[in-house]
Amino acid sequence: MPVIAISRPETVYGGVSGGNRKLKRANGGDEEDVDGVDELEYEDADSGSDAEMRDLDDDDGDANDNDKRSGFGSSTKGSSLVTPGELITEDTMWMRGHGTFSQDEKTFSSVAGTITRVNKLLSVTPLRGRYQPVIGDHVIGRITEVGNKRWKVDIGGNQDAALLLGSVNLPGGVLRRKSESDELQMRQFLKEGDLLNAEVQALFSDGGASLHTRSLRYGKLRNGMLVQVPSSLIIRLRTQLYRLPGGVDMILGINGYIWLSKSSKVAADVSITRLEETSGLEIYSDTNEEINTSTRENIARYANCIRALAFKEVGVNETRLIAAYEASLAYASAGDLIEDEVKAILAAEALAADRSDE
Amino acid sequence: MKYSPAELSYLKESLKASPPIRPDARLETQLRPIEAISNILPTANGSARIRASDGGECIVGVKAKVVPTSSTSELINVDVEISGLKENNSLASTLSSIFQSTLNSSQSLRQRLKLTSRFSFKLFIDVLVLSNQSHPLGLVSLTIYLALLSTKLPLLTSSTDDSKAEEVPVFHDDWDQARPLCDIPVTQSDSSKKSDSHWTPPLILLMAVVGENIFIDPTNAEEQVASTGLFISWSNGSISAPLRTLDIGSTDPQGISSTVLSKAYSIVEQCGQEISDSLTAVYVQDEDASSSDF
Numbered sequence: 024m025p026v027i028a029i030s031r032p033e034t035v036y037g038g039v040s041g042g043n044r045k046l047k048r049a050n051g052g053d054e055e056d057v058d059g060v061d062e063l064e065y066e067d068a069d070s071g072s073d074a075e076m077r078d079l080d081d082d083d084g085d086a087n088d089n090d091k092r093s094g095f096g097s098s099t100k101g102s103s104l105v106t107p108g109e110l111i112t113e114d115t116m117w118m119r120g121h122g123t124f125s126q127d128e129k130t131f132s133s134v135a136g137t138i139t140r141v142n143k144l145l146s147v148t149p150l151r152g153r154y155q156p157v158i159g160d161h162v163i164g165r166i167t168e169v170g171n172k173r174w175k176v177d178i179g180g181n182q183d184a185a186l187l188l189g190s191v192n193l194p195g196g197v198l199r200r201k202s203e204s205d206e207l208q209m210r211q212f213l214k215e216g217d218l219l220n221a222e223v224q225a226l227f228s229d230g231g232a233s234l235h236t237r238s239l240r241y242g243k244l245r246n247g248m249l250v251q252v253p254s255s256l257i258i259r260l261r262t263q264l265y266r267l268p269g270g271v272d273m274i275l276g277i278n279g280y281i282w283l284s285k286s287s288k289v290a291a292d293v294s295i296t297r298l299e300e301t302s303g304l305e306i307y308s309d310t311n312e313e314i315n316t317s318t319r320e321n322i323a324r325y326a327n328c329i330r331a332l333a334f335k336e337v338g339v340n341e342t343r344l345i346a347a348y349e350a351s352l353a354y355a356s357a358g359d360l361i362e363d364e365v366k367a368i369l370a371a372e373a374l375a376a377d378r379s380d381e
Numbered sequence: 382m383k384y385s386p387a388e389l390s391y392l393k394e395s396l397k398a399s400p401p402i403r404p405d406a407r408l409e410t411q412l413r414p415i416e417a418i419s420n421i422l423p424t425a426n427g428s429a430r431i432r433a434s435d436g437g438e439c440i441v442g443v444k445a446k447v448v449p450t451s452s453t454s455e456l457i458n459v460d461v462e463i464s465g466l467k468e469n470n471s472l473a474s475t476l477s478s479i480f481q482s483t484l485n486s487s488q489s490l491r492q493r494l495k496l497t498s499r500f501s502f503k504l505f506i507d508v509l510v511l512s513n514q515s516h517p518l519g520l521v522s523l524t525i526y527l528a529l530l531s532t533k534l535p536l537l538t539s540s541t542d543d544s545k546a547e548e549v550p551v552f553h554d555d556w557d558q559a560r561p562l563c564d565i566p567v568t569q570s571d572s573s574k575k576s577d578s579h580w581t582p583p584l585i586l587l588m589a590v591v592g593e594n595i596f597i598d599p600t601n602a603e604e605q606v607a608s609t610g611l612f613i614s615w616s617n618g619s620i621s622a623p624l625r626t627l628d629i630g631s632t633d634p635q636g637i638s639s640t641v642l643s644k645a646y647s648i649v650e651q652c653g654q655e656i657s658d659s660l661t662a663v664y665v666q667d668e669d670a671s672s673s674d675f
Contacts, residue, residue, distance in 0.1 A: 027411070027412040028415075029416070029660065029662075029663055030415075030417075031417065031418055031666060031667070215383060216384055217386075244385070244387065245387040247391060248388060248391060249388065309386035311391050311394070314391070316398060319402045320402055320406070323395075323402055323406035324406060330405075356406070357406030358403075361406075361407060361414060363414060
């Protein structure tokens, strides 16, 4: 196995002498050479993506070709892509929502994304970007600050979420009142750097989130490692807790933080009625259980599979991850999975499995 | 970046295990993939850019200047700048001094820079670390290596012996006549015959020690649980000085045992040549590409 994989960049941004090569490539028209076909490599993919957008417009019917600018024809179907600064409509009947701005009575997009329309409200949903909390989301966060009766939690959003002292389970049962001594020993429960999973309980008017961990499903995370992917790759599903083959549990945080850990003996769904009996101070313990080598290896392999899916911008879900994992078993050493070619193969396998599943 | 105690202990246990399990399942001798290109700065004598897969990026430019040999004790000047850190930051000055002393101690490099009995080239190596997640030593070393490989010096046309009468060196007008600073084994057959004068730049490889195990190219998380960092230099196909420990931001610094040291030796012996060959291949490809441009 190679000790190091080195690739030469196919695109050169702002390159001084690289300009030469880029020009040559553009003239030679051999962009297709880039076999990674990375959608986000603008310089090489430019012509390709333009064509794609035009195709999209055409799909919506010829009648729309002229009124794209005036009535944003195809856009009303909600499938059209816009780029920052692109004119969406000149029509004044629309209300401008998130991701848009107006100038001279015209509506422009301020982000790259797809147009969504609810009645008269027009907004652009960004393709990527920071996580935007929604009530009920199961997220994973990291404590950044211990403050007055609350913790600040980094959930990958625009601002840190708040976790109130009253929204966590304290040792001794769910019905216990919070006392001043609890306020003084907040660091015993959760301190800076700690990871926890929680649910978004409420949103503030400025978009900030308030979390709660009032269920045994939520709380401090142990026995594993964290992998981060863009939050746009995670879809909201019925459950975010998965038991994967190989003795690994996964919590798929909607905010793109994924927790891989050793399978716990307790079933993932603990009934809320048993809360009082089980919530001692050990739910805030920092010590890991005994984890055997094969579980650790599997966790590392899953982590690499998740990174492979994220590398190709493939959304992460259980089916795809398991397919990628099974495909990865062809590589005896999971260390091979960090190479770009292998990542592409795994992502393709995952997508294929997902399609045949449907 | 701050990690939770549970994460750190999981990581530490995994890395201490035998065989160790790294968080990305790499082998002890395996580096993360990088993206490398040489000769990116047309106004420099040699340059390179390397991007690491964790988002780290480093650019190196090498410039040469003719100086009277007697006027300077150090023919190689290395200046490291790390974006986001002040110039007097200790990390940047540590890196500068590591590379400056390593390169200056190479006799064959000094020999190559000598022009006449009075004049020499002085090399200015400017390193810019645009971003780094883990300790930049390894990344900087690979980039300097590639930049030095691509360095070309103009061909001297005046006499090399000016011991009797001082003579200002005159160079060939044609840049195509410039001679490369290093000997590049272009083909397989060339690489096998190594002459005495053969010289390639030193590579400095950073490793992290955890328990009785040692890992090349540590990630940020691995650095946090490491007891210490260790770097070994590889030049001209063998391990060479310096060999030093380095603080890589470990939370629990400790000494190292002799077993770890011998493991480190074998790791460098296993991958030193392969890394330098891979980078040489990048340079040769870039050279071919640029010559076919014209």
